[in-house]
Amino acid sequence: MATAAAAGSRAAWYRRPDALGPALLLGTxxxxxxxxxxxxxxxxxxxxxxxxxxxxxYVVVVAIAGGPGARKRLAPYGLLQPGTLxxxxxxxxxxxxxxxxxxxxxDGRFDFDPSFAWDFSNYRTALTDFxxxxxxxxxxxxxxxxxxxxxxxxxxxxxxxxxxxxxxxLLGLVVIPFFTSYLIRTIAWQILLADEGPVVGVLERFGLVxxxxxxxxxxxxxxxxxxxxxxxxLTYNFLPFMVLPIYVSLEKIDVRLVDAAKxxxxxxxxxxxxxxxxxSLPGVFAGTLLTFIPASGDFINAEFLGNPxxxxxxxxxxxxxxxxxxYPLAAAMSFVLMIVITIAVVIYTRLLGTEDLA
Amino acid sequence: MTATATPPARRHEAVIEGARTAPAWxxxxxxxxxxxxxxxxxxxxxxxxxxxxxxxxxKPKGNFNLVWQEFTLDNWLNPFIETELxxxxxxxxxxxxxxxxxxxxxxxxxxxxxxxxxxxxAEGFNLFLVLPLTTPxxxxxxxxxxxxxxxxVDFGYTTVIIAHVLFQISFVxxxxxxxxxxxxxxLEDAAMDLGAAPWRVFRKVTFPxxxxxxxxxxxxxxxxSIxxxxxxxxxxxxxxTFPLQIYGASRxxxxxxxxxxxxxxxxxxxxLMGIGALWKARxxxx
Numbered sequence: 001m002a003t004a005a006a007a008g009s010r011a012a013w014y015r016r017p018d019a020l021g022p023a024l025l026l027g028t029x030x031x032x033x034x035x036x037x038x039x040x041x042x043x044x045x046x047x048x049x050x051x052x053x054x055x056x057x058y059v060v061v062v063a064i065a066g067g068p069g070a071r072k073r074l075a076p077y078g079l080l081q082p083g084t085l086x087x088x089x090x091x092x093x094x095x096x097x098x099x100x101x102x103x104x105x106x107d108g109r110f111d112f113d114p115s116f117a118w119d120f121s122n123y124r125t126a127l128t129d130f131x132x133x134x135x136x137x138x139x140x141x142x143x144x145x146x147x148x149x150x151x152x153x154x155x156x157x158x159x160x161x162x163x164x165x166x167x168x169x170l171l172g173l174v175v176i177p178f179f180t181s182y183l184i185r186t187i188a189w190q191i192l193l194a195d196e197g198p199v200v201g202v203l204e205r206f207g208l209v210x211x212x213x214x215x216x217x218x219x220x221x222x223x224x225x226x227x228x229x230x231x232x233x234l235t236y237n238f239l240p241f242m243v244l245p246i247y248v249s250l251e252k253i254d255v256r257l258v259d260a261a262k263x264x265x266x267x268x269x270x271x272x273x274x275x276x277x278x279x280s281l282p283g284v285f286a287g288t289l290l291t292f293i294p295a296s297g298d299f300i301n302a303e304f305l306g307n308p309x310x311x312x313x314x315x316x317x318x319x320x321x322x323x324x325x326x327y328p329l330a331a332a333m334s335f336v337l338m339i340v341i342t343i344a345v346v347i348y349t350r351l352l353g354t355e356d357l358a
Numbered sequence: 359m360t361a362t363a364t365p366p367a368r369r370h371e372a373v374i375e376g377a378r379t380a381p382a383w384x385x386x387x388x389x390x391x392x393x394x395x396x397x398x399x400x401x402x403x404x405x406x407x408x409x410x411x412x413x414x415x416x417k418p419k420g421n422f423n424l425v426w427q428e429f430t431l432d433n434w435l436n437p438f439i440e441t442e443l444x445x446x447x448x449x450x451x452x453x454x455x456x457x458x459x460x461x462x463x464x465x466x467x468x469x470x471x472x473x474x475x476x477x478x479x480a481e482g483f484n485l486f487l488v489l490p491l492t493t494p495x496x497x498x499x500x501x502x503x504x505x506x507x508x509x510x511v512d513f514g515y516t517t518v519i520i521a522h523v524l525f526q527i528s529f530v531x532x533x534x535x536x537x538x539x540x541x542x543x544x545l546e547d548a549a550m551d552l553g554a555a556p557w558r559v560f561r562k563v564t565f566p567x568x569x570x571x572x573x574x575x576x577x578x579x580x581x582x583s584i585x586x587x588x589x590x591x592x593x594x595x596x597x598x599t600f601p602l603q604i605y606g607a608s609r610x611x612x613x614x615x616x617x618x619x620x621x622x623x624x625x626x627x628x629x630l631m632g633i634g635a636l637w638k639a640r641x642x643x644x
């Protein structure tokens with residue numbers, strides 16, 4: 001609201017639609033977080049709720065009284081109001097609650113209502129006791145993301161440039177597998193990778209087992225319950241999130257640009273490197289985020305395809321939160337995960353530099 | 359997207375063939391290996407689906423449908439015999455319908471605001487909208503569960519629906535926005551200039567143009583809801599959805615009915631896609 005007041009020139013901010021709109025969204029957003037996260041309680045909370053309601057009513061009155069111009073300028077804020085409330089109450093307020101929980105102390109094993117105490121020991125425990133899980137999560141997710149690019153880019157390229165009139169059909173084929181449940185697909189990989197299963201069978205027939213063992217991909221002739229299986233499962237489950245954005249950015253490329261490069265004596269390889277690849281980077285960027293972020297927080301693949309030495313941070317958070325009921329420690333681990341990912345995303349955005357995520 | 363893109367794509371290929379630098383055989387090897395790699399990627403995508411459908415015809419020994427024994431149609435003749443599984447599917451469908459309706463309305467309003475109007479704070483809101491997508495599900499799930507625990511909210515239908523709407527909103531808003539971004543809003547003015555009342559403009563111009571995008575977004579968000587595991591796991595309490603039932607039972611038994619129901623969902627989705635494609639083809643022909 002301070003920014004709105006500072007921008008004031010002719011009329012007071014509470015009369016000007018272009019200041020009132022942002023003030024409404026910010027005010028109700030912060031207000032609802034305050035209510036949800038428990039910054040205010042009792043009679044104060046009732047008062048705040050009433051004030052928020054009065055604010056909304058006031059803006060509606062301004063819109064009605066202000067004529068078509070004011071209505072048109074206030075309309076977008078009205079359209080954003082429900083979304084703002086939902087995301088504030090169920091996204092921002094929970095993150096605040098999580099932060100408070102991560103700094104709370106649990107008095108004994110059976111204290112299920114931890115109290116806030118600026119207790120940073122949860123973070124220390126998270127980083128010392130669960131360091132390997134964190135490392136594994138990021139390494140596995142990183143490798144899976146690279147594999148997704150290696151598999152997904154050529155696939156998207158073939159669909160976009162060689163698909164012809166079957167483009168939509170081919171794109172449909174990429175999406176169809178994901179209409180079956182995530183869990184069921186992962187269980188199907190258990191069957192495929194089992195010791196007597198088809199994949200190991202094919203590898204044995206072609207005598208590739210010892211080679212893969214030497215590369216540390218297989219362990220004692222087994223594929224299931226190894227790190228490779230977990231990474232393979234992650235790659236599988238997030239592949240469409242890589243293919244679709246890359247396809248979208250390839251599809252947008254004007255092929256006359258490639259022709260122009262060829263006319264200027266570029267070889268096919270040069271034309272790809274200098275024209276197609278740079279123009280498709282936004283897709284690779286979006287795909288990387290859509291793959292890496294969910295993969296690093298996943299615990300299904302590690303649970304169904306891995307062994308006790310391949311657990312990822314998701315497994316630990318799930319275990320601490322839902323089984324040990326150690327909410328403060330689980331909250332601290334969640335927060336560390338989120339902060340590391342945010343830092344990685346910021347660095348990555350700086351390096352690849354695109355703003356258009358969607 | 360389809361009709362206009364075909365001729366340039368052909369031309370592009372022709373140009374590659376016309377390049378003078380690499381010998382013909384090498385270019386052919388390159389092209390074949392590129393397509394071969396793409397085919398491999400598709401096989402990789404479909405391998406588990408093949409297994410799921412195949413094992414719906416299996417007659418397993420014992421509780422786990424993990425090893426092929428013999429062919430049977432029993433599972434398809436009795437798809438709903440595992441009542442716990444069927445009940446869980448009904449719970450999931452109910453949650454998916456309600457959360458899809460809520461998120462489609464909220465998300466569409468956001469998309470309309472972001473595409474139709476230029477206003478102060480649009481960029482900030484864009485960022486706010488993308489944030490839930492860049493937060494790992496496990497963080498969203500544990501944070502929301504912490505909020506509910508703090509406020510002594512009972513876990514159940516309401517909490518799961520709230521959680522699903524939370525992650526669906528951004529998907530719906532971004533999908534609808536992408537679909538209606540290029541829409542020519544002056545068409546509305548034209549209709550009004552021709553004397554159409556605002557409601558008529560909305561019904562005859564705005565709505566038909568926006569509808570395909572909204573339907574696509576709703577379908578996506580329905581699929582996301584019915585398949586969600588991680589966030590649901592944290593916020594369901596004793597409520598059991600289809601994925602939670604499979605997870606919970608997976609240590610005790612994996613009946614082939616799981617595969618039958620999964621195959622049915624797949625067939626249903628394929629049918630929906632087919633209807634959508636036919637509908638689009640008919641609209642384009644008109």
